[in-house]
Amino acid sequence: MKWYCQKGEYGKGEVAEHAQLYRDCEKEGVGISVMKPFAGGQLLDEKTSLFKRTLTHTQCIQYALDRPAVMTVLPGVRSLDDLYTALSYVNASPEERDYSVIGEFTPASADGVRVCCSHIQPCPAGLNVGLINKYYNLALAGDELAKGHYDKPPLHAGDCVKCGHCESRCSFHVKQKRRMAEIAACFSK
Ligand code: SF4
Structure with a gap:
């Protein structure tokens, strides 16, 4: 299967x-x-x-x-x-x-809100794009443990070099470069 x-x-x-x-x-x-x-x-x-x-x-x-x-x-x-x-x-x-x-609801309704797919990988800078977005979404939803999980990997949203690779492959048209900046600002607080 x-x-x-x-x-x-x-x-x-x-x-x-x-x-x-x-x-x-x-x-x-x-x-x-x-x-x-x-x-x-x-x-x-x-x-x-x-x-x-x-x-x-x-x-x-x-x-x-x-x-x-x-x-x-x-x-x-x-x-x-x-x-x-x-x-x-x-x-x-x-x-x-x-x-x-x-x-x-249709899959198109998910435009701009959902990023956790592995097919947008690999990120040339080595970021785990899906995981970073996942923890950000969880933090927005009030999960107090999300920041701890986000902090553990060596690379974070602030390490994004804005190459746009993930953005060009995202099925949901998420503006990932802008979102990485948003995530970095959120978790640096
Ligand atoms: S835009 Fe940022 S997160 Fe996306 S692939 Fe490039 S470096 Fe990685």
Whole structure:
């Protein structure tokens, strides 16, 4: 089976390929466990959501469970409150589970907001462009651990030499050179 996951060491693929992965798994009888159904909190805020809509925890869980072949979701919890919030899905009404608000979403809607694909690599300056963007998105979503993770690799957004290689290959037309400056300014605070 092909591997389409967009993150991780073998990360590659675009939205249409992910949809194909789900269909392939369903056809082959392979169950999928979805991790991070809130995308590290990004889906819970319209400013960071791929769908450009604020979704509730329940809507995110239902959306993930409704994908073909998905058997379970594994949300991260930082506290008992987080756990209760996730578990409120169990008693949620059909109206609360309804995520049709994202019905007009198309892959094109992701333009300019999503950068975590490995196919924009390699960066001639050696930056892990996807990871840097991922930690920035998590920081914007309020993840207090994101800066610590961002700091660990030897190269950071400030090391970008603005060659534009990643920008020219990005499927979502993210203005990466400008974004690297934005990320460097954010994490240097
Ligand atoms: S623009 Fe910056 S991040 Fe993108 S490939 Fe060039 S040096 Fe790397």
